[in-house]
Amino acid sequence: MARGSPIPPMLRRKIVEQYQKGVSQRKIAKSLKLSSSTVHNIIQRFRESGTISVPKGQGRKTILDARDLRALRWYCITYSNATVMEIRTWAQEYFQKTLSVNTIHRAIRRCRLKLYRSKKKPYLNMIQKRRCFLWAKAHLKWTVAKWKTVLWSDESKFEVLFGKLGRHVIRTKEDKDNPSCYQCSVQKPESLMVWGCMSACGMGSLHIWKGTINAERYIQVLEQHLHPSRRRLFQGRPCIFQHDNASPHTASITSWLRSRRIRVLKWPACSPDLSPIENIWCIIKRKMRQRRPKTVEQLEACIRQEWDNIPIPKLEQLVSSVPRCLQMVIKRRGGATQW
Known part of the structure; x- marks a missing residue:
């Protein structure tokens, strides 16, 4: 039993029954x-x-009664981004009572709420939300078969992971300055830039290099990997090429794609949640945290291995979820979705 938790009636009944049978209190306990x-x-x-x-x-009387908890729950839901100290300041002024931080924590749990780490989403202004909303409405009629003709592409940065990655450590209060309990970090770890493409038919080519990406390097990557990936995945069938609105994807890239007669999917700004390849990056980065490569060479080998191990049913599942993402965008009037 947890400390301070009430003893259930069934357990109290067992204690009395064993006591009546002559069992000692020490053996019962x-x-x-x-x-x-x-x-x-x-x-x-x-x-x-x-x-x-x-x-x-x-037992000890509670500081906040049921009516106070309803008011506290309303405040926490209305101002969900408020800190515990801000909630405490408001509660002391509203209830005219002296409250501690621990009391606020317990009251929040009694309100059936819990403090969570908020998810990070890209910032969208009103114009970007409007454009994303209109883009989702324009492509809502696309079937799953239509989305399976899209060749998704994107770049991502992978870093070599050093030291212990856990946010928590099991220790005593006196071991706070023990070097074995530190979480060490590197200021500028070695990294790799990765470009890849995929579709519902399978994984396309993968290109890895050191440093940043610019328009010239991006054209070289497309010249080397775009056409082989199209031929291997779609086998001569028409497809639509997708890339985001990153700074290297400038007007020179648009003219290069137009000269090769490559059909490009128009993409709204700041909307990585609509691209299935973002989920692929999340899967591979989770695998990297588990494997923890020590050098750049090991990191590159692990990335290529995990890239080839992505199953085709997973790709079909991600591509088939695009219509649901569009419905969520329309429901949220162009806001960020769950991903």
């Missing part, structure tokens, strides 16, 4: 994994009153 004082108090109450129920009014 050991068999039921309870403290000796708890067993003694329940048996003493049974001797005096002949009942196992707890009398009303026992």
Whole structure:
């Protein structure tokens, strides 16, 4: 039993039954994994009153009653980004009571709420939301078969992971300055830039290099990998090429694609949640955190291995979810979706 939690009536009944059979209090406490004082108090109450129920009014009175909790729940839901200190300041002024941070934490749990780390999403202004909303409405009629003709592409940065990555460490209070309990970080770790493409038919080519990407390098990557990926994945069938509005994808890239007669999917700004290849990057980065390559060479080998291990049913599932993402964008009036 957790410390401070009430003893269930069934467990109190077992204690009394064993006591009536002549079992000692120490053996009862050991068999039921309870403290000796708890067993003694329940048996003493049974001797005096002949009942196992707890009398009303026992225990410490709560500082906030049910009405206060309803007001606190309303404030927490209305101002969901408020800190615990801000909630405490408001509660002390509203309830005219002296409250501690621990009291606020317990009250939030009693309101059936919990403090979570907020998800990071790209910032969208009103114009970008409007354009994303119109883009989703324009492509809502596309079928899953139509989305399977899209060749998705994107770039992502992978870093070599150093040291212990966990946010928590199990230690005593005195071990806070023990070097084994530190979380060490590197200021500028070695990294690789990765370009890749995929479709519902399978994984396309992968290009890895050091440094940043610019328009000239991006054209070289497309010249080397775009046409082989199209031929291998679509086998001569028409397809639509997709890339985002990153700065290297400038007007020179548009003219290069137009000269090769490559059909390009128009893409709204700041909308990575609509591209299935972003989920592929998340899967591979999660695998990298598990494998923890120590050098750049190991990192590149792991990326290529995990890239080839992505199953085709997973790709079909991600591409088939695009219509649902569009419906979510329309529902949120162009806002970020779950991804």
